[in-house]
Every structure is written in structure tokens, then in C-alpha cells.
Amino acid sequence: MSELNKIALNIVSSGKGILAADESTGTMSKRLESVKIQSSEENRLKFRSILFSSKSMNNCIGGVILYDETIKQKYNGSTIPELISKSGAITGIKVDTGAKMLAKVKEEKITEGLDGLRERLKNYYELGARFTKWRAVYLISDNYPSKLAINVNAHALARYASLVQEAGMVPIVEPEVLMEGNHSAQDCFNKTSEVIKKCFDELIFQKVDLKGVLLKPNMILPGLNSNQQISSDQIAELTLNCIINSVPSEVPGIAFLSGGQSEFEATKNLNTINKNNRTKFIMTYSYGRALQQSALKHWSSNINDVEGTQKVFNHRANMCSLASMGKWTEEVDKN
Ligand code: 13P
Numbered sequence: 001m002s003e004l005n006k007i008a009l010n011i012v013s014s015g016k017g018i019l020a021a022d023e024s025t026g027t028m029s030k031r032l033e034s035v036k037i038q039s040s041e042e043n044r045l046k047f048r049s050i051l052f053s054s055k056s057m058n059n060c061i062g063g064v065i066l067y068d069e070t071i072k073q074k075y076n077g078s079t080i081p082e083l084i085s086k087s088g089a090i091t092g093i094k095v096d097t098g099a100k101m102l103a104k105v106k107e108e109k110i111t112e113g114l115d116g117l118r119e120r121l122k123n124y125y126e127l128g129a130r131f132t133k134w135r136a137v138y139l140i141s142d143n144y145p146s147k148l149a150i151n152v153n154a155h156a157l158a159r160y161a162s163l164v165q166e167a168g169m170v171p172i173v174e175p176e177v178l179m180e181g182n183h184s185a186q187d188c189f190n191k192t193s194e195v196i197k198k199c200f201d202e203l204i205f206q207k208v209d210l211k212g213v214l215l216k217p218n219m220i221l222p223g224l225n226s227n228q229q230i231s232s233d234q235i236a237e238l239t240l241n242c243i244i245n246s247v248p249s250e251v252p253g254i255a256f257l258s259g260g261q262s263e264f265e266a267t268k269n270l271n272t273i274n275k276n277n278r279t280k281f282i283m284t285y286s287y288g289r290a291l292q293q294s295a296l297k298h299w300s301s302n303i304n305d306v307e308g309t310q311k312v313f314n315h316r317a318n319m320c321s322l323a324s325m326g327k328w329t330e331e332v333d334k335n
Contacts (some may be wrong), residue, residue: 004168006208007130008213011255017321022094028067031108064090066092072127092133104145109149110149125167133171133172140183140187158208172212176259188221188223211252219235254284271327295316
């Protein structure tokens with residue numbers, strides 16, 4: 001087993017998933033301000049280190065994705081990567097520099113960050129990172145995602161992934177087809193399948209070792225503004241079919257993003273996926289909002305209540321962990 005394959009499996013095996021705490025300062029500021037907390041460097045560190053020192057880190061979180069600011073911070077004398085590895089989790093880092101408008105196309109985006117990436121990766125490795133994330137975003141509408149957006153983002157994701165493997169780390173490849181829009185679940189299935197297939201064509205073309213990659217896709221859902229209602233069983237079926245049709249069998253794990261689903265929905269849908277999982281892929285979570293929302297709300301009501309905040313976070317992490325094994329129930333979530 002290669003070193004990269006070992007790292008990838010350690011992150012997603014045994015009921016573990018990923019805590020995505022890599023919100024850029026702009027996004028984190030919005031999250032904090034939405035609960036009336038000032039977005040200072042100190043407050044961002046305070047909230048995040050409460051999560052990173054929670055009990056559930058030991059059995060539910062295999063990896064934590066950090067933002068550049070956080071990987072360089074210290075808490076109680078330890079660096080943040082040291083704090084994370086104390087719980088047995090692996091430190092990851094977001095290395096893209098954001099999605100920007102494509103030239104000549106008004107609405108679609110290309111993710112940037114390849115310039116100087118080789119040097120930045122070396123630095124992140126020295127700081128303790130062993131895996132990375134790069135997120136491409138795609139809109140769905142009648143004309144989108146265009147072949148242009150699909151091709152250029154796949155190309156960038158593959159260039160990123162091969163540099164990351166060269167630096168001794170596992171790349172998370174995240175092609176996120178957004179929930180915004182009035183598209184049907186079938187549209188989401190068709191577009192997501194096309195996007196993921198193209199990503200793997202490029203990864204293979206650029207000689208990326210698929211055993212040392214984790215895929216972070218969206219689940220297959222109807223658009224937020226569509227009137228379509230589908231059951232968790234249908235979501236799981238479409239999502240499983242999409243993965244089976246588009247992901248090569250060498251990939252060790254799939255870690256879904258929550259993408260705007262509520263904590264409850266993201267957990268329930270992951271559980272249904274795992275109850276019906278007929279593939280060899282490990283299917284787990286790489287959630288940002290669906291792991292942090294309630295904890296942030298609780299913390300904002302009393303920022304000195306470390307224990308209370310950790311209790312809320314531990315519950316969410318435990319529920320996601322059960323869901324990653326298909327063992328979650330609504331009753332246990334509510335108690
Ligand atoms: P959400 O789970 O909040 O969608 O965030 C995951 C993520 O890392 C998006 O890039």
C-alpha cells in the first residue's frame with residue numbers, strides 16, 4: 001500500500017470523516033457576523049480551537065481542513081496542526097485561492113491558485129499538512145455548466161492534484177455542482193456525472209495516482225428553487241448511481257460536502273447512502289456547515305461556554321459518524 005493510499009484511508013475509515021474548517025476569512029466573517037460575533041483573528045481561532053479540542057475529534061474526525069490563517073496559529077502553546085494530531089486526526093489545508101469569473105463568460109467560474117503552488121505546498125507540508133483541498137464550483141441552468149467550465153476546471157483540478165501528490169500529500173478533489181437553481185434532481189444527476197467523469201479523465205491523463213486521491217462531491221439533489229420533493233431513498237439511489245457511473249474503482253474514498261443542506265438532512269442522506277451502499281467505496285462526510293452550524297449558534301450565545309459548545313459539536317460529529325456507517329436513526333439524533 002502506498003503512503004498516499006494509507007493517508008487517504010486513515011482520514012475516511014472506521015466511522016471517521018472530515019471537518020471542513022477552511023472557510024476563507026471572508027466566508028468565516030459572514031458566518032460569525034450572522035450570529036453577531038465580531039470576526040477578529042482571535043475569535044476565529046477561539047471558535048475553531050474549541051472544535052479541534054473536542055472529545056469527538058478522537059473517534060469521529062479523521063481529518064480537518066484548515067485555512068491558511070489557522071494552520072499558522074497557536075493555541076495554549078501548541079500549533080494548530082499539533083492540536084489536531086493529538087486527537088489522532090490528520091491536518092489538511094485548502095490551497096486554492098478562490099473561484100473567479102471566467103473571461104468572456106458572465107456567470108461561470110474557474111478556480112485559481114496554481115501559480116506558486118509547488119512552493120506553497122512545500123511550506124504547508126513543513127507546517128504539518130498531509131492532505132489538501134481544491135474546490136471547483138459549477139452552476140446548473142439550461143446552458144450551464146458549459147463544456148468550457150467543465151474542461152478548464154477539470155484541467156486545473158488535475159494540475160493541482162499532481163503537484164500535491166508530488167509534495168507527498170493527498171489531494172481532495174472537490175467539483176461542487178451548486179444547489180442554487182430550479183433544476184430537477186435528474187438534471188443534477190446528469191450534470192454532476194458529466195463533471196466528475198471529466199475530472200477523472202484529466203486526473204488519469206495527468207498521471208495522478210487515483211489510490212492517493214479523495215473525491216468530495218455534492219449529493220444528487222433537486223435545486224433549491226425547484227418544487228420537486230424527493231425522498232432520502234431517492235437521493236441516495238441517484239447519488240450512488242452517479243458515483244458508480246463516474247468514479248474509477250481505485251479511488252479509496254468519497255467524502256460528501258453538505259452544500260447548504262441542514263445538519264439533519266445532510267446526516268440522514270449520508271446514512272441512507274451508506275445503508276444502500278453496494279460499492280467498495282467508503283462514503284463519508286467532509287462537512288463544513290453541517291458540522292458547525294449548531295455549535296456556532298450555541299457558542300455565539302456565550303463565547304465562554306467551551307464545554308457546552310463542545311457538547312453540541314460532539315453530538316453532530318457522533319451523528320455524522322453513525323451515518324457514515326449506516327447506523328444513524330432519527331430517534332438517536334433527537335435525544
Ligand atoms: P459545506 O459542507 O458547508 O458545504 O462545506 C464543505 C466545503 O468544504 C465546501 O468547500
